[in-house]
Amino acid sequence: SCVGEGTYGKVYKARNNESGKFVALKRIRMEGEKDGFPVTAMREIKLLQGLKHVNVVRLVEMMVSKGSVYMVLEYMQHDLTGLLSLPSLTFSQANIKSLNHQMLSGLAYLHRRGILHRDMKGSNILLNSKGELKLADFGLARVYHKRRKADYTNRVITLWYRSPELLMGETVYGPEVDMWSAGCIMLELFTTKPIFQGNDEIHQLETIYSILGTPRESDWPSLKDLPWYELVKPQEIRSSRFRDSLGRWLSPAALDLAEGLLFYDPVKRLSAQGALGTKYFLEEEP
Numbered sequence: 001s002c003v004g005e006g007t008y009g010k011v012y013k014a015r016n017n018e019s020g021k022f023v024a025l026k027r028i029r030m031e032g033e034k035d036g037f038p039v040t041a042m043r044e045i046k047l048l049q050g051l052k053h054v055n056v057v058r059l060v061e062m063m064v065s066k067g068s069v070y071m072v073l074e075y076m077q078h079d080l081t082g083l084l085s086l087p088s089l090t091f092s093q094a095n096i097k098s099l100n101h102q103m104l105s106g107l108a109y110l111h112r113r114g115i116l117h118r119d120m121k122g123s124n125i126l127l128n129s130k131g132e133l134k135l136a137d138f139g140l141a142r143v144y145h146k147r148r149k150a151d152y153t154n155r156v157i158t159l160w161y162r163s164p165e166l167l168m169g170e171t172v173y174g175p176e177v178d179m180w181s182a183g184c185i186m187l188e189l190f191t192t193k194p195i196f197q198g199n200d201e202i203h204q205l206e207t208i209y210s211i212l213g214t215p216r217e218s219d220w221p222s223l224k225d226l227p228w229y230e231l232v233k234p235q236e237i238r239s240s241r242f243r244d245s246l247g248r249w250l251s252p253a254a255l256d257l258a259e260g261l262l263f264y265d266p267v268k269r270l271s272a273q274g275a276l277g278t279k280y281f282l283e284e285e286p
């Protein structure tokens with residue numbers, strides 16, 4: 001049966017006749033492709049083939065059938081956005097901590113291997129019935145160079161999960177852009193709603209300012225060098241109401257972690273590995 005629709009084709013649920021196991025078949029549409037096999041699909045396949053981690057969706061094999069090419073992925077019953085939209089379902093504090101830990105473990109693995117996901121959002125975070133969380137959809141992912149940061153497009157990541165430096169035109173970036181998205185998703189796990197819901201780039205920044213306050217050059221020295229800074233500069237200085245508005249959802253150690261993931265200055269933002277070593281995971285119950 002068809003379970004989803006991606007950018008380059010439908011996704012089906014299927015069962016392997018030999019093992020009896022369920023898989024997801026991601027069909028790569030070739031019709032209307034003037035330039036042959038789609039480059040985004042090729043990129044996703046090449047990346048996924050080299051990855052093996054409990055928190056990254058596994059590409060089991062490739063399959064060619066009746067002229068179509070399919071990615072055979074381990075089958076995942078749910079995605080995070082779908083689950084969070086169910087009014088009847090509430091995650092316990094322990095559930096949330098486990099999901100956060102799994103998401104950050106998947107990201108830490110990717111970043112260790114020099115891979116940026118670049119499209120972190122609820123619908124790309126899959127869960128199975130065992131409560132395992134896996135990062136999926138590597139269509140926008142790419143390898144980055146640890147020392148020499150290359151010039152990339154800044155039109156990545158769904159608006160609501162896009163970091164302020166990307167919104168201000170940065171094209172030289174690294175894993176920090178995924179960490180901002182992870183911070184947004186962490187908060188969404190607690191509140192069940194995306195935290196920064198802008199309608200366009202300018203409004204997205206406004207929405208971020210309205211919660212985190214406006215960024216200060218003293219906290220973010222490279223701010224004034226961002227390509228679009230003069231264009232999108234905040235009109236008035238505002239202070240943060242992050243702790244006041246989220247304090248009723250998050251414990252003190254969770255607030256610290258979320259704040260660290262949402263640091264304006266990408267240099268100061270927590271890494272995935274760093275996030276896994278914070279009090280929220282190591283000291284605070286549950």
Ligand code: ADP
Nearest residue numbers: 004005006007008011024073074075076137139
């Ligand atoms: P795209 O790269 O075009 O966004 P996705 O990889 O996100 O496509 O897949 C589209 C949809 O197919 C997802 O939103 C999800 O509903 C479903 N899907 C993708 N991978 C799996 C999987 N491994 N198991 C179950 N469903 C999946």
